[in-house]
Amino acid sequence: MAAKRYGFSQVKEHIGQHVTRDELLRLLGEGDATISMTAFEGLELADVRANGATFDQVIFRSCQFEGVDFSNCSLADVRFVGCRFIACTMERSWLNRCDFEGCSAPGLSFQKGRLTSVCFDESQLRYADFSEAAASVLAARKTALAESAWHRARLKHVLLDGCDLSRADMFGTSLEGIDLSTCDISGIVVSSTFHELRGCTVSPTQAAELVTLLGVRVSDE
Structure with missing residues:
Protein backbone atom coordinates (compact mmCIF):
# COMPACT_ATOMS: atom_id res chain seq x y z
CA MET A 1 0.00 0.00 0.00
CA ALA A 2 1.40 3.39 -0.98
CA ALA A 3 2.16 5.80 1.84
CA LYS A 4 -0.35 8.56 2.37
CA ARG A 5 0.68 11.82 0.73
CA TYR A 6 -0.01 15.08 2.48
CA GLY A 7 -0.73 18.10 0.39
CA PHE A 8 -3.07 20.10 -1.78
CA SER A 9 -1.71 20.03 -5.32
CA GLN A 10 -3.83 18.27 -7.92
CA VAL A 11 -1.12 17.68 -10.49
CA LYS A 12 -1.13 14.12 -11.84
CA GLU A 13 1.44 11.87 -10.18
CA HIS A 14 2.67 10.26 -13.40
CA ILE A 15 2.89 13.34 -15.59
CA GLY A 16 5.80 13.14 -18.03
CA GLN A 17 8.46 15.64 -19.01
CA HIS A 18 7.28 17.71 -21.95
CA VAL A 19 9.68 20.65 -21.56
CA THR A 20 13.46 20.25 -21.76
CA ARG A 21 15.89 22.22 -19.64
CA ASP A 22 16.93 24.32 -22.62
CA GLU A 23 13.31 25.06 -23.48
CA LEU A 24 12.65 26.03 -19.88
CA LEU A 25 15.57 28.46 -19.84
CA ARG A 26 14.44 29.99 -23.12
CA LEU A 27 10.89 30.45 -21.86
CA LEU A 28 12.02 32.01 -18.59
CA GLY A 29 14.34 34.35 -20.44
CA GLU A 30 11.48 35.66 -22.55
CA GLY A 31 9.50 36.80 -19.50
CA ASP A 32 5.87 36.16 -18.48
CA ALA A 33 6.23 32.57 -19.68
CA THR A 34 3.78 29.76 -18.94
CA ILE A 35 5.20 26.35 -18.05
CA SER A 36 2.49 23.74 -17.74
CA MET A 37 1.73 20.02 -17.73
CA THR A 38 5.30 18.82 -17.28
CA ALA A 39 7.66 17.19 -14.80
CA PHE A 40 11.35 17.79 -14.17
CA GLU A 41 13.68 15.35 -12.46
CA GLY A 42 17.25 16.09 -11.37
CA LEU A 43 17.03 19.58 -12.86
CA GLU A 44 19.75 22.00 -11.75
CA LEU A 45 19.30 25.74 -12.15
CA ALA A 46 21.67 28.43 -10.90
CA ASP A 47 21.42 32.23 -11.03
CA VAL A 48 18.22 32.19 -13.09
CA ARG A 49 15.40 34.73 -13.02
CA ALA A 50 11.93 33.33 -13.64
CA ASN A 51 10.71 36.79 -14.71
CA GLY A 52 7.16 36.47 -13.39
CA ALA A 53 6.52 33.09 -15.02
CA THR A 54 3.40 31.00 -14.46
CA PHE A 55 3.88 27.37 -13.42
CA ASP A 56 0.73 25.26 -13.75
CA GLN A 57 0.48 21.49 -13.20
CA VAL A 58 4.24 20.96 -12.71
CA ILE A 59 6.26 18.50 -10.62
CA PHE A 60 9.89 19.08 -9.67
CA ARG A 61 11.61 15.94 -8.33
CA SER A 62 15.11 15.94 -6.81
CA CYS A 63 15.89 19.30 -8.37
CA GLN A 64 18.38 21.89 -7.15
CA PHE A 65 17.81 25.63 -7.39
CA GLU A 66 20.68 27.94 -6.47
CA GLY A 67 20.22 31.68 -6.59
CA VAL A 68 16.96 31.24 -8.52
CA ASP A 69 14.57 34.19 -8.39
CA PHE A 70 10.92 33.13 -8.45
CA SER A 71 9.71 36.63 -7.46
CA ASN A 72 6.32 37.70 -8.81
CA CYS A 73 5.61 34.22 -10.20
CA SER A 74 2.32 32.31 -10.10
CA LEU A 75 2.46 28.64 -9.11
CA ALA A 76 -0.70 26.54 -9.24
CA ASP A 77 -0.85 22.78 -8.66
CA VAL A 78 2.92 22.51 -8.28
CA ARG A 79 4.82 19.88 -6.30
CA PHE A 80 8.43 20.13 -5.16
CA VAL A 81 9.59 16.66 -4.08
CA GLY A 82 13.01 16.18 -2.53
CA CYS A 83 14.23 19.49 -3.93
CA ARG A 84 16.97 21.78 -2.62
CA PHE A 85 16.78 25.57 -2.61
CA ILE A 86 19.93 27.61 -1.96
CA ALA A 87 19.67 31.40 -1.65
CA CYS A 88 16.35 31.47 -3.54
CA THR A 89 13.35 33.76 -3.28
CA MET A 90 9.63 33.53 -3.97
CA GLU A 91 8.84 37.05 -2.81
CA ARG A 92 5.54 38.57 -3.96
CA SER A 93 4.59 35.30 -5.65
CA TRP A 94 1.24 33.54 -5.53
CA LEU A 95 1.36 29.87 -4.55
CA ASP A 121 5.77 18.18 4.68
CA GLU A 122 8.92 16.96 6.45
CA SER A 123 10.94 19.84 5.02
CA GLN A 124 13.76 22.09 6.22
CA LEU A 125 12.82 25.77 6.16
CA ARG A 126 15.02 27.19 8.89
CA TYR A 127 15.33 30.99 8.55
CA ALA A 128 12.47 31.09 6.00
CA ASP A 129 10.84 34.51 5.67
CA PHE A 130 7.04 34.83 5.59
CA SER A 131 6.99 38.50 6.56
CA GLU A 132 3.94 40.43 5.33
CA ALA A 133 2.68 37.34 3.49
CA ALA A 134 -1.01 36.42 3.34
CA ALA A 135 -1.54 32.72 4.01
CA SER A 136 -4.92 31.02 3.88
CA VAL A 137 -5.08 27.24 4.37
CA LEU A 138 -1.45 26.56 5.20
CA ALA A 139 -0.30 23.22 6.58
CA ALA A 140 3.12 22.24 7.88
CA ARG A 141 3.92 18.76 9.13
CA LYS A 142 7.19 17.72 10.79
CA THR A 143 8.88 20.72 9.26
CA ALA A 144 11.78 22.77 10.62
CA LEU A 145 10.82 26.43 10.81
CA ALA A 146 13.29 27.42 13.50
CA GLU A 147 14.25 31.11 13.47
CA SER A 148 11.79 31.78 10.66
CA ALA A 149 10.35 35.30 10.31
CA TRP A 150 6.61 36.02 10.24
CA HIS A 151 6.53 39.80 10.76
CA ARG A 152 3.01 41.19 10.20
CA ALA A 153 1.91 38.07 8.29
CA ARG A 154 -1.83 37.42 7.89
CA LEU A 155 -2.66 33.82 8.77
CA LYS A 156 -5.99 32.02 8.32
CA HIS A 157 -6.75 28.31 8.66
CA VAL A 158 -3.20 27.28 9.57
CA LEU A 159 -2.34 23.74 10.71
CA LEU A 160 1.02 23.08 12.36
CA ASP A 161 1.80 19.49 13.31
CA GLY A 162 5.07 18.55 14.99
CA CYS A 163 7.01 21.53 13.63
CA ASP A 164 10.10 23.22 15.03
CA LEU A 165 9.21 26.87 15.59
CA SER A 166 11.94 27.55 18.11
CA ARG A 167 13.04 31.19 18.11
CA ALA A 168 10.57 31.97 15.33
CA ASP A 169 9.86 35.70 15.11
CA MET A 170 6.09 36.26 15.21
CA PHE A 171 6.18 39.98 15.91
CA GLY A 172 2.97 41.65 14.77
CA THR A 173 1.31 38.40 13.62
CA SER A 174 -1.83 37.05 15.24
CA LEU A 175 -1.72 33.33 16.08
CA GLU A 176 -5.38 33.25 17.07
CA GLY A 177 -7.03 29.93 16.24
CA ILE A 178 -3.72 28.13 15.62
CA ASP A 179 -2.89 24.96 17.59
CA LEU A 180 0.80 25.04 18.58
CA SER A 181 0.55 22.23 21.12
CA THR A 182 2.61 19.70 19.12
CA CYS A 183 5.30 22.17 18.08
CA ASP A 184 8.53 23.39 19.64
CA ILE A 185 7.93 27.07 20.39
CA SER A 186 10.83 27.61 22.76
CA GLY A 187 12.27 31.09 22.48
CA ILE A 188 9.41 32.31 20.27
CA VAL A 189 9.65 36.07 19.68
CA VAL A 190 6.56 38.22 20.25
CA SER A 191 5.86 41.83 21.24
CA SER A 192 5.99 43.13 24.80
CA THR A 193 2.19 42.92 25.05
CA PHE A 194 2.11 39.26 23.93
CA HIS A 195 -0.98 39.98 21.84
CA GLU A 196 0.30 37.65 19.09
CA LEU A 197 -0.37 34.66 21.37
CA ARG A 198 -3.95 35.60 22.19
CA GLY A 199 -6.37 32.86 21.11
CA CYS A 200 -3.79 30.22 20.18
CA THR A 201 -3.70 26.72 21.70
CA VAL A 202 -0.68 25.43 23.61
CA SER A 203 0.08 22.40 25.77
CA PRO A 204 0.36 22.63 29.59
CA THR A 205 4.15 22.38 29.31
CA GLN A 206 4.26 25.16 26.75
CA ALA A 207 1.98 27.30 28.91
CA ALA A 208 4.41 26.98 31.81
CA GLU A 209 7.26 28.05 29.51
CA LEU A 210 5.31 31.03 28.17
CA VAL A 211 4.57 32.22 31.68
CA THR A 212 8.28 32.98 32.02
CA LEU A 213 7.90 35.57 29.24
CA LEU A 214 5.73 37.50 31.70
CA GLY A 215 8.47 37.41 34.30
CA VAL A 216 6.45 35.04 36.47
CA ARG A 217 8.18 32.20 38.29
CA VAL A 218 6.24 28.96 38.77
CA SER A 219 6.72 27.13 42.07
CA ASP A 220 7.62 23.46 41.92
CA GLU A 221 5.43 22.82 44.96
Whole structure:
Protein backbone atom coordinates (compact mmCIF):
# COMPACT_ATOMS: atom_id res chain seq x y z
CA MET A 1 0.00 0.00 0.00
CA ALA A 2 1.40 3.39 -0.98
CA ALA A 3 2.16 5.80 1.84
CA LYS A 4 -0.35 8.56 2.37
CA ARG A 5 0.68 11.82 0.73
CA TYR A 6 -0.01 15.08 2.48
CA GLY A 7 -0.73 18.10 0.39
CA PHE A 8 -3.07 20.10 -1.78
CA SER A 9 -1.71 20.03 -5.32
CA GLN A 10 -3.83 18.27 -7.92
CA VAL A 11 -1.12 17.68 -10.49
CA LYS A 12 -1.13 14.12 -11.84
CA GLU A 13 1.44 11.87 -10.18
CA HIS A 14 2.67 10.26 -13.40
CA ILE A 15 2.89 13.34 -15.59
CA GLY A 16 5.80 13.14 -18.03
CA GLN A 17 8.46 15.64 -19.01
CA HIS A 18 7.28 17.71 -21.95
CA VAL A 19 9.68 20.65 -21.56
CA THR A 20 13.46 20.25 -21.76
CA ARG A 21 15.89 22.22 -19.64
CA ASP A 22 16.93 24.32 -22.62
CA GLU A 23 13.31 25.06 -23.48
CA LEU A 24 12.65 26.03 -19.88
CA LEU A 25 15.57 28.46 -19.84
CA ARG A 26 14.44 29.99 -23.12
CA LEU A 27 10.89 30.45 -21.86
CA LEU A 28 12.02 32.01 -18.59
CA GLY A 29 14.34 34.35 -20.44
CA GLU A 30 11.48 35.66 -22.55
CA GLY A 31 9.50 36.80 -19.50
CA ASP A 32 5.87 36.16 -18.48
CA ALA A 33 6.23 32.57 -19.68
CA THR A 34 3.78 29.76 -18.94
CA ILE A 35 5.20 26.35 -18.05
CA SER A 36 2.49 23.74 -17.74
CA MET A 37 1.73 20.02 -17.73
CA THR A 38 5.30 18.82 -17.28
CA ALA A 39 7.66 17.19 -14.80
CA PHE A 40 11.35 17.79 -14.17
CA GLU A 41 13.68 15.35 -12.46
CA GLY A 42 17.25 16.09 -11.37
CA LEU A 43 17.03 19.58 -12.86
CA GLU A 44 19.75 22.00 -11.75
CA LEU A 45 19.30 25.74 -12.15
CA ALA A 46 21.67 28.43 -10.90
CA ASP A 47 21.42 32.23 -11.03
CA VAL A 48 18.22 32.19 -13.09
CA ARG A 49 15.40 34.73 -13.02
CA ALA A 50 11.93 33.33 -13.64
CA ASN A 51 10.71 36.79 -14.71
CA GLY A 52 7.16 36.47 -13.39
CA ALA A 53 6.52 33.09 -15.02
CA THR A 54 3.40 31.00 -14.46
CA PHE A 55 3.88 27.37 -13.42
CA ASP A 56 0.73 25.26 -13.75
CA GLN A 57 0.48 21.49 -13.20
CA VAL A 58 4.24 20.96 -12.71
CA ILE A 59 6.26 18.50 -10.62
CA PHE A 60 9.89 19.08 -9.67
CA ARG A 61 11.61 15.94 -8.33
CA SER A 62 15.11 15.94 -6.81
CA CYS A 63 15.89 19.30 -8.37
CA GLN A 64 18.38 21.89 -7.15
CA PHE A 65 17.81 25.63 -7.39
CA GLU A 66 20.68 27.94 -6.47
CA GLY A 67 20.22 31.68 -6.59
CA VAL A 68 16.96 31.24 -8.52
CA ASP A 69 14.57 34.19 -8.39
CA PHE A 70 10.92 33.13 -8.45
CA SER A 71 9.71 36.63 -7.46
CA ASN A 72 6.32 37.70 -8.81
CA CYS A 73 5.61 34.22 -10.20
CA SER A 74 2.32 32.31 -10.10
CA LEU A 75 2.46 28.64 -9.11
CA ALA A 76 -0.70 26.54 -9.24
CA ASP A 77 -0.85 22.78 -8.66
CA VAL A 78 2.92 22.51 -8.28
CA ARG A 79 4.82 19.88 -6.30
CA PHE A 80 8.43 20.13 -5.16
CA VAL A 81 9.59 16.66 -4.08
CA GLY A 82 13.01 16.18 -2.53
CA CYS A 83 14.23 19.49 -3.93
CA ARG A 84 16.97 21.78 -2.62
CA PHE A 85 16.78 25.57 -2.61
CA ILE A 86 19.93 27.61 -1.96
CA ALA A 87 19.67 31.40 -1.65
CA CYS A 88 16.35 31.47 -3.54
CA THR A 89 13.35 33.76 -3.28
CA MET A 90 9.63 33.53 -3.97
CA GLU A 91 8.84 37.05 -2.81
CA ARG A 92 5.54 38.57 -3.96
CA SER A 93 4.59 35.30 -5.65
CA TRP A 94 1.24 33.54 -5.53
CA LEU A 95 1.36 29.87 -4.55
CA ASN A 96 -1.96 28.10 -4.98
CA ARG A 97 -2.28 24.38 -4.17
CA CYS A 98 1.48 23.89 -3.88
CA ASP A 99 3.36 21.24 -1.92
CA PHE A 100 6.93 21.02 -0.64
CA GLU A 101 7.69 17.41 0.27
CA GLY A 102 11.01 16.45 1.85
CA CYS A 103 12.63 19.66 0.62
CA SER A 104 15.61 21.60 1.94
CA ALA A 105 14.99 25.32 1.63
CA PRO A 106 16.75 27.23 4.43
CA GLY A 107 16.16 30.95 4.17
CA LEU A 108 13.64 30.69 1.34
CA SER A 109 11.70 33.96 1.22
CA PHE A 110 7.94 34.18 0.70
CA GLN A 111 7.92 37.81 1.80
CA LYS A 112 4.81 39.74 0.72
CA GLY A 113 3.58 36.63 -1.08
CA ARG A 114 0.17 35.02 -1.24
CA LEU A 115 -0.09 31.39 -0.13
CA THR A 116 -3.38 29.54 -0.58
CA SER A 117 -3.59 25.82 0.15
CA VAL A 118 0.16 25.32 0.59
CA CYS A 119 1.71 22.34 2.38
CA PHE A 120 5.19 21.82 3.81
CA ASP A 121 5.77 18.18 4.68
CA GLU A 122 8.92 16.96 6.45
CA SER A 123 10.94 19.84 5.02
CA GLN A 124 13.76 22.09 6.22
CA LEU A 125 12.82 25.77 6.16
CA ARG A 126 15.02 27.19 8.89
CA TYR A 127 15.33 30.99 8.55
CA ALA A 128 12.47 31.09 6.00
CA ASP A 129 10.84 34.51 5.67
CA PHE A 130 7.04 34.83 5.59
CA SER A 131 6.99 38.50 6.56
CA GLU A 132 3.94 40.43 5.33
CA ALA A 133 2.68 37.34 3.49
CA ALA A 134 -1.01 36.42 3.34
CA ALA A 135 -1.54 32.72 4.01
CA SER A 136 -4.92 31.02 3.88
CA VAL A 137 -5.08 27.24 4.37
CA LEU A 138 -1.45 26.56 5.20
CA ALA A 139 -0.30 23.22 6.58
CA ALA A 140 3.12 22.24 7.88
CA ARG A 141 3.92 18.76 9.13
CA LYS A 142 7.19 17.72 10.79
CA THR A 143 8.88 20.72 9.26
CA ALA A 144 11.78 22.77 10.62
CA LEU A 145 10.82 26.43 10.81
CA ALA A 146 13.29 27.42 13.50
CA GLU A 147 14.25 31.11 13.47
CA SER A 148 11.79 31.78 10.66
CA ALA A 149 10.35 35.30 10.31
CA TRP A 150 6.61 36.02 10.24
CA HIS A 151 6.53 39.80 10.76
CA ARG A 152 3.01 41.19 10.20
CA ALA A 153 1.91 38.07 8.29
CA ARG A 154 -1.83 37.42 7.89
CA LEU A 155 -2.66 33.82 8.77
CA LYS A 156 -5.99 32.02 8.32
CA HIS A 157 -6.75 28.31 8.66
CA VAL A 158 -3.20 27.28 9.57
CA LEU A 159 -2.34 23.74 10.71
CA LEU A 160 1.02 23.08 12.36
CA ASP A 161 1.80 19.49 13.31
CA GLY A 162 5.07 18.55 14.99
CA CYS A 163 7.01 21.53 13.63
CA ASP A 164 10.10 23.22 15.03
CA LEU A 165 9.21 26.87 15.59
CA SER A 166 11.94 27.55 18.11
CA ARG A 167 13.04 31.19 18.11
CA ALA A 168 10.57 31.97 15.33
CA ASP A 169 9.86 35.70 15.11
CA MET A 170 6.09 36.26 15.21
CA PHE A 171 6.18 39.98 15.91
CA GLY A 172 2.97 41.65 14.77
CA THR A 173 1.31 38.40 13.62
CA SER A 174 -1.83 37.05 15.24
CA LEU A 175 -1.72 33.33 16.08
CA GLU A 176 -5.38 33.25 17.07
CA GLY A 177 -7.03 29.93 16.24
CA ILE A 178 -3.72 28.13 15.62
CA ASP A 179 -2.89 24.96 17.59
CA LEU A 180 0.80 25.04 18.58
CA SER A 181 0.55 22.23 21.12
CA THR A 182 2.61 19.70 19.12
CA CYS A 183 5.30 22.17 18.08
CA ASP A 184 8.53 23.39 19.64
CA ILE A 185 7.93 27.07 20.39
CA SER A 186 10.83 27.61 22.76
CA GLY A 187 12.27 31.09 22.48
CA ILE A 188 9.41 32.31 20.27
CA VAL A 189 9.65 36.07 19.68
CA VAL A 190 6.56 38.22 20.25
CA SER A 191 5.86 41.83 21.24
CA SER A 192 5.99 43.13 24.80
CA THR A 193 2.19 42.92 25.05
CA PHE A 194 2.11 39.26 23.93
CA HIS A 195 -0.98 39.98 21.84
CA GLU A 196 0.30 37.65 19.09
CA LEU A 197 -0.37 34.66 21.37
CA ARG A 198 -3.95 35.60 22.19
CA GLY A 199 -6.37 32.86 21.11
CA CYS A 200 -3.79 30.22 20.18
CA THR A 201 -3.70 26.72 21.70
CA VAL A 202 -0.68 25.43 23.61
CA SER A 203 0.08 22.40 25.77
CA PRO A 204 0.36 22.63 29.59
CA THR A 205 4.15 22.38 29.31
CA GLN A 206 4.26 25.16 26.75
CA ALA A 207 1.98 27.30 28.91
CA ALA A 208 4.41 26.98 31.81
CA GLU A 209 7.26 28.05 29.51
CA LEU A 210 5.31 31.03 28.17
CA VAL A 211 4.57 32.22 31.68
CA THR A 212 8.28 32.98 32.02
CA LEU A 213 7.90 35.57 29.24
CA LEU A 214 5.73 37.50 31.70
CA GLY A 215 8.47 37.41 34.30
CA VAL A 216 6.45 35.04 36.47
CA ARG A 217 8.18 32.20 38.29
CA VAL A 218 6.24 28.96 38.77
CA SER A 219 6.72 27.13 42.07
CA ASP A 220 7.62 23.46 41.92
CA GLU A 221 5.43 22.82 44.96
